[in-house]
Amino acid sequence: MFEFSSIEQYHQSLQEGNITCAEAVAHYLEQIKKTGRLNAFIEVYEEEALQKARELDNQRRQARPLGKLHGVVIGIKDVLCHKDHLLTASSKILEGFTSIYSATAIERLLTEDAIIIGRLNCDEFAMGSTNENSAYGKVLNALDETRIPGGSSGGSAVAVQAGLCMVSLGSDTGGSVRQPADLCGIVGLKPTYGRISRYGLIAYASSFDQIGIFSKNIPDAALLLEVMAGADDFDSTVSERPVEQYSSSLTENKKYRIAFFNEALDHPSLDPEISKAMKGTLEDLRQKGHNVQPVEFDLLEYIVPAYYVLTTAEASSNLSRYDGIKYGYRTPVATDGLTEFYKETRSKGFGKEVRRRIMLGTFVLSSGYYDAYFTRAQKVRKLLYEKIKLIFNQFDFIFLPTTPAIAFRIGEKMTDPISMYLADIYTVMANLAGIPAISVPLYTHSSGMPFGLQVLSGRFNELSLLRVSNKLMEQYPKQK
Amino acid sequence: MVEKLAHLARLKFNEEEKQEIKSDLQRMISFVEKLNELNLDGVEPLLHLSDEVNVLREDEIKGSVSREEALKNAPLHDGEFIKVPKVIKK
C-alpha cells in the first residue's frame, strides 16, 4: 500500500526501487475516485498523469538526471493556467475555455518533473472562504463532511488533507490558502507578495494575490517554494531578489523574538479554545527562552474594511475582461445591442458573490466616492504597511490565530456576507502588507476538528518563517 | 444608484436581486464606513506594493501566437475576425 509522508521519503523509496511513479499515480487516482463526494477535483488528468509517470520511471531506470520534483503528484487550483487544459476559475463564465499558455509557476513545476494530476475546485474567481461559491458545487471537509473545508482554495486543501495528491497549489488574496489549511489541519503557505510570479494566475486582486502551497509538512512546502519562486520576464511586480535554498537549510537552533497582539487573542469573535491553545504555546515558547512580547495593534478593526474596499475595487477591473467576446461563455439570448449583450453574458456567467463584489468594487471607485473609500483604504494600507515594518524591526515573527473558529457547518454562513468577511480578520493583514505567512497545523479542537497557528515574518523572510514552522511542528506534534 | 453601478459594471439584476444587492451594498457600505474613524491626515496612499521600479522590457518582437490559437476560444469567429453582435448606434 502506497503511503506518503514527505517528498524526501518518496524520492528515497523511488531510488530504492520500493515504488514507482506509476504506482503512486495509480494510488492517487484510486483515492480520488473513492472520495468523489468530497468534490475536491473538477477534472482529473488520468491518462496524462499515468503517461508522465511511466516516462519518469523510464528516466530513472536509465539513470538520467532527475528533476527536483521528480514524480511529485500535484493538484492545482482552477485559477492556474496550464497550457491546453481547461481553466474556469470555478465559474460558468469560463465554460469551455482552454488555456493557450502555462503559468510561469506551473512551467517551473513541470520542468522539475512534477506530475499534475488534476484541476482543483475553489470558490468562483477565488472569492469566498467556504468553497460554497463554486459553479461545480461545494467541497466537503474530509474530516467531517458536514463542514466546510474553507476557501477559496477548498479543493486544494482537501486534496492534500484526504491524501488525493502529495502537495497542491492554491492562491491567497486574503487568506484563501492559510484559512482552508487551518480548517483542514494541514500546512498552508502564502509567500511574500512578488516572491512567486503571478503570470498565469487568474487575477482577483492584483496587489494582493499570490500563489500558495498546501502540504503535509514544512520541507515539502519549502521545496515547492524554491522551485517556483524567483524573477520572471512576464511579471513586472515579481521580485528580482535571488531565491534561497529553502529546502536544504530548515534546521535552526535560535531563540526567536516573537510578537503577538492582545487585541487579536482577546478578540470577542475568537473561539476561546483557540485563544487558550495559542496562549499556551506562547507561554511555552517563553519558557523555552524565546523572547515573546505583546505589541500594541490598534488597526485590527480597520484592516478588513480596507481589504474589502481595495480587493473588490481591483477585482471589479480585473473581471472586466470576461465579456463573452474573446473567450468563455457568451449569452445565447438574442440581445438588443452591445450593452444588453454584455449585461446578459456577465450576469448569467458570474455567480452571486462575484457580482456582489464587482458591484462594491465599482462603487468604491466611482466618481464622488473614490476619495472617501478607495483612497482612504489605500492610506490605511500604508499605515498598516509601515506599522508592520516597524514591528519586524524588533521582532522575527508575529504569531496570530489563522481563523476565529474551526470549520463551521455547510450553509451556516451563507446569508450574511459581512460575518463571513469578518472571519478574514487575521489573514488579510499579510496580504495588505505583502508579507509571507503560514498556517501551521498544531492543534485539535474539542470538537475533533483541527486548527492551526499563523506565523508571519518580514518581507522575503520565508527562510526564517519555514525554519520556525518546522521547529514548531517538531516540538508540538499534533495529538491524534 | 444600483442601476448606475450595474450599468458601469455591465451587470443586470431583476427586481428581487436589485433589492438584495441594494441591501448588500448598504451593509457593505456601513461596514467600510469604519474607515472614517481613522485620522489619515498626512498619510500617503499606497499605490504600488512591490518595491521594484523601472521594470521595463526591450523593444523586441516575441510571444505572438498563431491566429488559430488566438481564435480557438472565441465563441464566434469566421477564421479571421472575432464576431460580436452589432453595436447599436443611437
Next chain:
Amino acid sequence: MAVKHIYETVIGLEVHAQLLTKSKLFCGDAIAYGAAPNTHVSPITLAHPGTLPKMNKKAIEFAVKMGLACHCEIEKNNYFARKNYFYPDLPKGYQISQHTTPVCKGGYISIKVNGTERKIRLNRIHMEEDAGKSIHDADDASTCIDLNRAGTPLIEIVSEPDLRSADETYAYLTELRKLLRYLDVCDGNMEEGSLRCDVNISVRREGETRLGTKVEIKNLNSIRNAKRAVEVESKRLVDMIERGETIIQQTRSFDADRSVTIAIRDKEDADDYRYFADPDLTPFLLEDEFIDRIRQSIPALQEERIKKYTGQWQLSEYDSQVLTEEKEIADYFEAIVQHTSNYKAASNWMTGPVRSWLNENNKEIDAFPLSAQKVAELIQLVESGKLSFSSASSRLLPYLIQHPSAQPELAAIEQNLIQQSDASSLEPLIDEVLTKYAEKVQEYKKGKKGVLSLFVGEVMKRSKGKADPKVTNELLLEKLKA
C-alpha cells in the same frame, strides 16, 4: 436691422500618434499596419486570464523625446493607470493609460500663419495603449473585431484651446506631424491611422472670456479634413447661436463628401472611467541622465536648420523652408554640401532633378540611387564648366542611376557629354554659323540683339549639344563686335 456679432472660434486639438516601436507597449507583438486580422496577437493582447503587462522601454524614450522637442516639462515620477470602460475592441475592459499622470506637461508648438508666428501651448503629452479595430460594415449582423492594433503604443498630444481658425488648425497639425516625423517617433500617416486627430471646438462672442459649449469632432483622417471640419462646424455653431438655439456638448464626426458634421452621441452620459494606478505595473522614474541622453539624441530641428541655411549658407528663406520640410531631405542635402560649398547649386539639385526623380518614381529619399557625394561631383562638373546643367541633369544623372557603380566624370567622358569650352574647337563652328547666317549677322549689327540666341542654338546643334553655351556666347559676342 439686427447687428451681427463678431464671433471667435476657439479650438483645441487632441492628437493620437502611434509610436514607431517594433513591438507593442505592454507585450512583444509586432506592430504591423495592414496585416491579416488577428495575426499579431498574444495571450496578453487577447487579455487571457492571468496575463500581465510589461512596459516597452523604447516607447518611453519616444514620448520623452517628443516632450523635449515641444519644450515640455518632463515628469520624473510616472506610473500608468487603468481607464475602465467596455467596448469590444478593448480586450481587457480597461485601457492602460497615463491620462491622470502625463509624462510631459506644458510645452508649445510654434506655427506661422500669414507671416504671423504664434506659440500654441500644449496641455500635456501622455502615453497609452491603442485599442483594436471594430469593423461594422463588413457583416450585417455582426461587428468584426481585429486585435492586431490593440496594445500599440500611442502618445496623446493635447493642446490648450489656443487655436483660433481653420488655417491655424491646419498649420498646427502640419507642424506637429513634421515634428513627429523629424524625431522618427511617428510616421504621421493620417490615412493609415498612425496619426489621428480629434477637434474640440466652441464659439463665443469676441471679447467674451468664458468658453462656449464645446463640441468634439472625432476621427478626422487628413489635415485638410480637419481644417474643413473646423470651417464647417464653426459656421454651424455660429448659425445656431444666431438662431437662438442652445449648443449641447456632443461628439460629432465629419462627412468629407458632404462637408457636414453629424452627431454621433451626446456627452451627457459621460463615462465614469474609475481611474486607478495599475497594480500590475511598477512606477517608472526618469533620471536626469536619461532625460539628457534623450535630449542629445534629438536631431537638429527645422527651425535650427533654416537659421543655418539662411545665415551661414546664404540660401533664401523659401529654399531653406523647402529643403527642411522633411528631415531626410535636409539630411541628404547636408550630406551633399559636405563635398561642395556651392550651396545654391546643391539646393537647386535637391529641389529640381532629385525631387523630380522621387516624385516620378514615388519613392522616399532613402531609396534615391545616388549617394550625396556623387551628386556633389555632378555639381562640381557643372561648376567647372565641364558639363552644362542641362546635360548633367537630363543625361548624366539618368545614366548614373542606371549604372550605380559608374564614376561621374569618367561616365561623362565616356558618354561624350563633356562640354566643348575651348575656343579652338568652338571657333570653327562659330565661323560656320556666322557664314551661313550672314544676313542675320547684318540684322544683329543693325540692333536686333535677339538673333544671338539663334547663333548659339546653331552652334549647339553643330556640336551635338556639347558646346558650352556660356563660352559660345562670349566668343560670338567678340566675333560680332569685329
